[in-house]
Amino acid sequence: MLKKLPQVRGRYTENAPLARLTTIKVGGPADVMFEPVDLADLQVFLKGLPEDIPYIVIGEGSNLMLRDGGIRGVVIRMDKALNDVQVNGLEITAGAGATGGKVARAAREHSLKGAEFLCGIPGSVGGALKMNAGAYGHETVDILKEVQIVTQKGELQTLSPKALNFAYRHSELPKGALFVGATFKLEQGDKEEIRNRMREINKNRATSQPLNMPSSGSWFKNVMLEDGTKKHAWQVVSEAGCRGMRVGDAQVSVKHCNFFVNLGEATAKDMQTLTEHVEAQVLERLGVQLEREVRFVGED
Structure with a gap:
């Protein structure tokens, strides 16, 4: 399969073990795993990928059950390339490979409230967008301003939440498109109150979850x-x-x-x-x- 894949700057790994990349530690290998070095590299990959080769993204590997026979085609990992988190006023922009916890901590350090619940959701921003992840009375869409996607042809687009039909544990991406980032709109808050809320969430998780x-x-x-x-x-x-x-x-x-x-x-x-x-x-x-x-x- 490698001979059919486009030339990229990132890394291809054949017969890549995946169980270790999931939080449940179960599942077979991928035919190929691709780790892009940046967004442009991912776009080159999608533009050059033959239409008969399927692909999926695996983020932090939560809410995912990989079957024993593994994944045919290509598994894309964004955790190293698209994991930046930037704060600008009341807004936070995060790459799809960043964790929800990283977003919550950045918000706390800038005294921004509204993202505390993300610290209690294991997974990436991309995964949170894909399933409209939620906890403790809040959902991802509640604080979402806009998302960045890359289409099946490698084109970068910015979409409003309304365009993705968010619902309970659900969103609708255009066929073959991937989440690559999001901008969250938060409110000014008190850092100590935010810190205490995150501690409360983490304590509750430790008490109630395995x-x-x-x-x-x-x-x-x-x-x-x-x-x-x-x-x-x-x-x-x-x-x-x-x-x-x-x-x-x-x-x-x-x-x-x-x-x-x-x-x-x-x-x-x-x-x-x-x-x-x-x-x-x-x-x-x-x-x-x-x-x-x-x-x-x-x-x-």
Whole structure:
């Protein structure tokens, strides 16, 4: 495949291991991994890539379940090239490869409030945009001014949030386009209050989530019941009796049952089977159809 790929300044790696790049430490290799050196390098890659070669982006590897057969085509990693965070007045511009935590810390240092919730979301800015990540009553779109994307043809565009149809854990990119950056609009605040809020969020995560074990973050989306009431996914999973359910080394966390954890040697097949068992039991016992928040990608 390398012979068919465009000449770039960045690095290509064949048969690249991916499990170590995910937070759950599961999954097969990529045919090729591409790490661009900058935005221009990524644009050259997309412009020159043959149409029959598929590609996806992997950021920090959270909310992602790579299947055991790995990824056909090219996996793009932006964490080294597109990770700058710049503050200008009440606005913060961040590359898609920067982490949400990095954005939150930059906001704190400049006494800007509104981005505190990002410190509690493991993942990249690109991932947060892709799924409109949220926590503690806030979503990414709430503080979003505009996004920068690169199209399938390598063209750089700036779009408003409205153009991407953001919804709960959802956004709509043009086919083949990639997020490369975002500008967030924040408010002036008190640095100590912001610091305390971030500490509170991190303390809550440590208390309620299995942070000491490999996981992908929230596994299922929260549920809207027929009577119009909302329920946290963990409540539904727990009420159906799935807390602690296990397949191989894949387990529904006892600490927080909307987290699936890798006890050591779990495979993607284990995770897939466990997911299906939980979905079936919740449907049978509660009549609720769960919707996955974690993305399953790759070949079986």
